[in-house]
Amino acid sequence: MSVEWGEDAEVPTSISRSRAALAGVLATGAGLAAAELVAGVVGGAQSPVVTVGAAFIDVIPSGLREFGITLLGTADKPVLITGILVVLAAFGALVGMVAARVRGVGVALLGVLALVGVVAAVTRPGAGPGAAIPSVVAWLVAVCVLLWLLRMYAVGAGREAEAERRVTRRNLLWTGGLVVVGSLLAVGVGRAFAGRRLAAEQARSALRIPEPPTTAPPARANLPIPGITPWQTPNDVFYRIDTALSVPMIDPAEWRLRVHGMVDRPLELTFGDLLRRRIVYRWVTLTCVSNVVGGDLAGNALWTGVPIADILAEAGVHRDADAVQSTSDDGWTCGTPLSALTDGRPSLLAFGMNGAPLPFEHGFPVRMVVPGLYGYVSATKWVVDIEVTRFDRFTAYWTTRGWAEKAPVKTASRIDVPLTGATVRTGRVAVAGVAWAQHRGITRVEVRVDRGPWQVARLGGEPTKDSWRQWVWTWDATPGAHELQVRATDGTGVTQTGRLADPVPNGATGWHTIDVQVS
Ligand SMILES: Nc1nc2c(c(=O)[nH]1)N[C@H]1C(S)=C(S)[C@@H](COP(=O)(O)O)O[C@H]1N2
Ligand SMILES: [Mo]
DSSP states (O other), X not given: OHHHHOOOTTSOEEOOHHHHHHHHHHHXXXXXXXXXXXXXXXXXXXXXXXXHHHXXXXXXXXXXXXXXXXHHGGGHHHHHHHHHHHHHHHHHHHHHHHHHHOHHHHHHHHHHHHHHHHHHHHTXXXXXXXXXXXXXXXXXXXXXXXHHHHHHHOEEOSTTHHHHHHHHHHHHHHHHHHHHHHHHHHHHHHHHHHHHHHHHHHHHHHOOOOOOSOOSOOTTSSOOOTTSOOSSOOGGGSOOOOSOSSOOOOOTTTOEEEEEESBSSXXXXXXXXXXXXXXXXXXXXXXXXXXXXXXXXXXXXXXXXEEHHHHXXXXXXOTTOOEEEEEETTSOEEEEEHHHHHSSXXXXXXXXXXXXXXXXXXXXXXXXXXXXXXXGGTOOSSEEEEEEEOGGGOOOTTGGGTOXXXXXXXXXXXXXXSOTTOEEOSEEEEEEEEEEOTTTOEEEEEEEETTOOXXXXXXXXXXXXXXXXXXXXXXXXXXXXXXXXXXXXXXXXXXXXXXXXXXXXXXXXXXXEEEEEEO
């Protein structure tokens, strides 16, 4: 077997054109198959063949497009896809033959192909940067397979060439078979994922959830300051944090929630069961423990859901329990103090966000929302299991990785305008932002300039103490370089500490500080 692996530089090797072409076709196919797999698994990404087809339809002259549709009718799409595959196969054959002579040029040609896929994908309407992933993976896989096959198919030019030829003929069969079977598997798995995704997407679009009386923010919550963070965060810009490489795509018809552990009556709830319960609408600001001082890992939304307390009461929680361990569909775990779920605050099993069904990335069909606790200890998305237990009996996902077991939100405030580093005009300047201390509320925000005396800011309305609050302070700015700082005081009368602390293990502290130029 030394032939396959011992291809040392002194022995000239050769490879027939047909074998090289075959290697190129197989490699291109393997790359595309890998892309199908990735596109199926990764949300927001699509098969390059499909995206290139769609882009092609968009760029050809409309006359030609109409002609194609008239000529082919409903067969136009299969014909287009077949056409793309034929072109790809021809291109793959060419790549193989070129690469047999100069590896680098073959690799580059595959790169050009991948680039077409990337450009087609990221220019699709609504495409995110993730849309490029399948084509990039396709390129990497195609290159690896190509280099491997060329190596396996090469024949030494020396005396033993005939024996080698027999070996490589065998290689041809098993390597080719391996690539074909692997590719088919990848396509199959990718398609299965994509099918599940499609079913969940259709189920979400068809889903009707109870509508809140209004999704508009309460009057006075928003201050009329240009550049300030809107009090309500729209779903599509709401920060997203989770460990899910592939967003769980759950059909609500198949969703079940187990409620068990230290309870008298374990429950299993369907989505329909949830809809038939007492439903509430609550504004709650979510924040991430990883948020740095001045950071933007926070958002405020109107959540529709069922109070977790109602469900726990029905299950009958044992007196000696002190925690709930919740688990997501993808196995992420979270530990929440029982008290935060039963003390009357609006801790919800939420299925609506700003009036719409939860977006998939935010936990569709059902997630937890608990005001006053950081997300990693309360806000389980895609929740499927709630176990009433004790903190001394389990360790949740982030707690095993060095984060605190319990993590109430720390009082925080942020300057949104002016931006740090900005240049503003001398005179009256609106310094404004948001402050949060969920479930304690914000009662005062103060600003200081160049470490001078603290000045009290005007606050926006506070429809609930579970949401953040806007604030504004009018600064009489004088020319030169200045430093601005903000601090907030919560409903218990405690003022935010200026001591700097990192997010690890239980949340950052410190006053948000910015520098501005006044001219
Ligand atoms: N299933 C699951 N739920 C999760 C997480 C996760 O990784 N997996 N991350 C948590 C963290 S750390 C935060 S800050 C919030 C963020 O919620 P969002 O993405 O809707 O803003 O979700 C929480 N819920
Ligand atoms: Mo988080």
